[in-house]
Amino acid sequence: MTAKVSVILPVFNGERYIRKAVESVLNQTLTDFELIIVNDGSTDNTLNIINEFEDSRIVLVSQENLGPGAARNRALEKATGEYVMYLDADDWFSPDAFEIAYAEAKEKDTDFTFYQMINYDDVSGKTYPNDWFELKNFDESFEDRVFSPDEIKGSIFDLSVGVCQKIYKISFLREIDAKFPEGIFFEDMPFFYYVLLKSERISIIKRHLYFRRKHDESITHVVDGKFLDTVPAGQELIRIFIENGWYHTYIYDLLAYKINGPRFALRDIEEKYKVDMYLLIKNDYDAIKQSQYYQDYLDNLGPVKKKFFLDIIASENYEDFTRLNQQNSGPA
Template structure:
């Protein structure tokens, strides 16, 4: 049995496929199988796959008619034989040591799956950058060197990206729980992720950047075409998963707000020619909330913005009305935010004025103290000057006395010298007489 099965669903990525395959065939972990599912590509992708396969017997190329990412991924998983499973996107990049290091860590931790960090690459800007969702620093710090399950993580489960390429899975675990990607939908990795997360008992985190996600305008999740409507079904399936695994009541508030928020985000981002169809599908989904008796349940946990999104969608007679109503609300909300900001600035300004007045009073006190010290200093300077003047006079007097003393010493010396014979001569006379 090989150590890792790498699954690469491939559809019309001739521009990036070579780079992707290079980073897989050159992995430092050699004991791998590479299963490439050509999902009905119409460009040169199949030709590129076959060319690599002819030079590396670890590569298997399977072609099928176009069924989408989910079907291609499921096909690859069915064919996998490795101890671990890695799901690679055909337009992205993986560090050459990624599989070896995550395999060793998964073995060390006996993990159902291992999380690791990822970078972003903007194709248009030719720029690599980090983002909080793919860095998962908060999740990494919480897990540390331990292993956890979703209950240990709490709300942190929503800070883990659903993308499969930021994880290495134990293949026996995947096959035992029978997890699949929902076919026929984009954003399908959401459902795969939650099924895996709720079943995993041993989740580990390898804190290292090992993957680079490529962003470009015409990728499936950025295209803004009719497939964006799939977001509505995906969000409902996600809520169903939480109910299935008994986690709905704990996370209901987050789930309902995420559903409304993400569905509206896709409405904003979908191309203008598809907005009416998206609106019709969204309105039907929201009317179903009423029919199912869940409306009050939503209202009890939705924030004010999402309440307005839901209600304005239900009340709007046309897509245009919904769009204008939302634009008006957002403008009002932004205006309220600006007013709050102005009020906050006014309050801050009042505090600053008080601080300024206080500082100004303190400044006046300091000025008074300074003038006082200046006056005292001037007085001391005058006294010092006076003492210096007196000292100078004393010095002059001492010098005068010293000069007079020197003269006196000289006069005495001269006197002694001139009178010494008068004393010594009588002494000599006396001595002779004796």
């Protein structure tokens, strides 16, 4: 029998937080769901904690550590629900999240629906908003109606790409063969843009349905080695836009977005990763220079991003790049 909502929860060594995440699902006001937990090669006490829950709605999948993209793809193949919602192991849902999100998606027959998230600081115990998670890019004219990607053409790169902030119609995801990139972090980003631009019916819910925990181990809390993956994630994004005929429509904002992710990562990443980060970007830009798209970057990048792009290409090593980039460097 088909559940109304399939919840996909990948977890790797999540013993500190997994209990609260699972309980937030099991205590929902909408009870017709399945919870697919993918134990992604955990080596701590995660699996024992999961096994403490005795609930027929839990489907446990165990695999070697392949990362969140592979875990989510495998879970989606198993999902039997009408709609799917995603949960990270250190976060949790509000008690009425499924009821509200499902009702909205079902009533408006959306391909996917955004809802608000709110940050929770693990140290202070306080919640705080930010503009992305508040859906501030959608003014009142978007509320309580269905819209298409064409209506937000100029602002798609200002949207939250996080997969956990939406409820998706499973038949739609399968129809378009939506898959997460595997083996890299920041896998939400290319997935989101593919799904967004393939969709026709979108809506928003201005309610906080999801709590996003910020702590020392959060992927985006420290700019560490995971941020090396901003390069392959950006390459995947460009591939998706080119292959689906969206590249020229969004070229100016797309190329700025492509450059800025790794540019800021190189600026902020821990010192021990800077050379590796530089080399990834250098290899990427050298390949672009040899491609048919090189002139597009020269024609469409703003002065600061263009200087960064050309300094990387002109440099022979990270020290050389640092010297070049500091010359006549404008504001970020």
